[in-house]
Amino acid sequence: MSTNRLAELIRKRQPCVVLTGAGVSTESGIPDFRSPAGIWAKVDPMEYASLRAFRADPERVWSFYSKRIEMLTAAEPNAAHHALAELERRGFVDAVVTQNIDLLHTRAGSREVVEVHGSIRTVSCPVCGRREPLRESLLPLPRCPECDAVLKPDVVFFGELLPPEAIDRAYGLARRAALMLVVGSALEVFPVSDLPLETLRAGGSLAIVNLGPTALDDRAALKIEAPAGDTFRDIVALIT
Numbered sequence: 001m002s003t004n005r006l007a008e009l010i011r012k013r014q015p016c017v018v019l020t021g022a023g024v025s026t027e028s029g030i031p032d033f034r035s036p037a038g039i040w041a042k043v044d045p046m047e048y049a050s051l052r053a054f055r056a057d058p059e060r061v062w063s064f065y066s067k068r069i070e071m072l073t074a075a076e077p078n079a080a081h082h083a084l085a086e087l088e089r090r091g092f093v094d095a096v097v098t099q100n101i102d103l104l105h106t107r108a109g110s111r112e113v114v115e116v117h118g119s120i121r122t123v124s125c126p127v128c129g130r131r132e133p134l135r136e137s138l139l140p141l142p143r144c145p146e147c148d149a150v151l152k153p154d155v156v157f158f159g160e161l162l163p164p165e166a167i168d169r170a171y172g173l174a175r176r177a178a179l180m181l182v183v184g185s186a187l188e189v190f191p192v193s194d195l196p197l198e199t200l201r202a203g204g205s206l207a208i209v210n211l212g213p214t215a216l217d218d219r220a221a222l223k224i225e226a227p228a229g230d231t232f233r234d235i236v237a238l239i240t
């Protein structure tokens with residue numbers, strides 16, 4: 001039983017740091033990006049989610065993001081989010097590093113969450129730097145109350161660097177993890193894809209729960225090919 005083995009790994013190899021991608025949220029009804037039914041199969045990310053597109057035509061970018069934010073806000077955390085929060089409460093998970101901007105880990109009760117691609121929690125002014133909470137009343141085209149520039153969602157766009165504090169913290173967590181547990185990520189996007197390698201370089205182990213192959217399957221001590229919700233519901237029941 002691979003879930004038994006994963007529960008065993010989590011129990012024995014502490015501290016455990018979790019790295020999540022879009023696959024952890026698909027069971028909440030949020031489409032991923034790169035699968036054939038994913039978001040980028042329908043819209044070109046360079047036209048709707050790049051820094052260049054935002055500078056050239058912010059209204060077009062916001063027309064995409066306002067719908068996306070509405071959908072993410074309406075979504076609910078699923079069994080995997082709840083289970084990871086429970087594992088943290090029980091002391092088996094140190095932190096969750098996530099590529100997701102949907103806030104579902106925090107809403108499920110996870111406390112140590114590192115959002116390496118930003119989140120839909122806030123918007124910022126690209127001109128004067130003012131930051132404020134994202135409110136639906138700001139949509140469809142939010143403007144800075146100080147300087148009237150169009151505000152940008154605090155999510156990492158194509159062509160943008162990752163927030164340095166978040167990525168530094170993620171590398172620190174990866175380095176000291178005895179177990180890096182990847183959930184719902186194909187590990188295709190750098191530098192997030194380098195975090196499990198940082199754990200391996202520092203002598204830790206890697207476990208992966210993902211539907212479909214990942215770039216590091218051959219480096220993992222354990223790979224479980226299953227939906228995250230079922231898998232982690234079982235893990236919570238098995239681990240004490």
Ligand SMILES: [Zn+2]
Pocket residue numbers: 125126127128129130144145146147148149
């Ligand atoms: Zn401003």
